[in-house]
Amino acid sequence: MIDKISIERINSLHPKIRDIVGNIYVDEVSKVLGVDTFCRIAYGLRTFKEQNELYSLGRTKLFSPNGKRLGIVTNAKAGQSFHNYGLAWDIVLIRNVQGKQSAVYETAVDFDKDGVSDWLEVARCFKKINAEWGGDWKGKLYDAPHFQITFGRTWKNLLELKRSGNVIVGTEYPII
Numbered sequence: 001m002i003d004k005i006s007i008e009r010i011n012s013l014h015p016k017i018r019d020i021v022g023n024i025y026v027d028e029v030s031k032v033l034g035v036d037t038f039c040r041i042a043y044g045l046r047t048f049k050e051q052n053e054l055y056s057l058g059r060t061k062l063f064s065p066n067g068k069r070l071g072i073v074t075n076a077k078a079g080q081s082f083h084n085y086g087l088a089w090d091i092v093l094i095r096n097v098q099g100k101q102s103a104v105y106e107t108a109v110d111f112d113k114d115g116v117s118d119w120l121e122v123a124r125c126f127k128k129i130n131a132e133w134g135g136d137w138k139g140k141l142y143d144a145p146h147f148q149i150t151f152g153r154t155w156k157n158l159l160e161l162k163r164s165g166n167v168i169v170g171t172e173y174p175i176i
Contacts, residue, residue, distance in 0.1 A: 034112030
């Protein structure tokens with residue numbers, strides 16, 4: 001299934017990867033899961049302000065409005081995430097049962113019963129476009145929902161490009 005929300009979030013990605021990610025999403029990711037499950041792009045481009053808000057969770061913002069203790073979500077401050085440059089996206093699987101949708105973060109599930117984890121099926125699709133998958137990270141923070149295409153850049157390189165004004169005219173996307 002092609003998810004309208006996901007397409008909007010893909011359109012927020014850096015112009016250099018927008019069509020690549022969009023095409024693999026439409027041509028493969030949307031077709032690889034069973035009829036009751038689809039992949040949603042949960043995040044694409046993230047502003048520096050949004051990044052700092054996520055970074056504060058579990059650190060300076062310890063409780064949700066309903067009093068639930070918050071955990072650390074990210075180790076990246078503003079400017080330190082590839083999301084801040086439109087080069088990363090996060091996914092979540094959405095299960096639709098009897099008209100009720102629910103997010104699925106369990107990476108081992110195989111709802112379509114084809115012998116391969118649904119998360120792995122999606123990851124394989126994105127890896128075809130040379131996306132790095134956070135589910136493969138060993139020495140870093142394991143991050144199964146996360147994908148990124150960095151073109152060999154570090155966040156420090158990208159931050160410097162942005163700070164120096166080396167961006168696509170009329171945007172905040174660094175020229176890479």
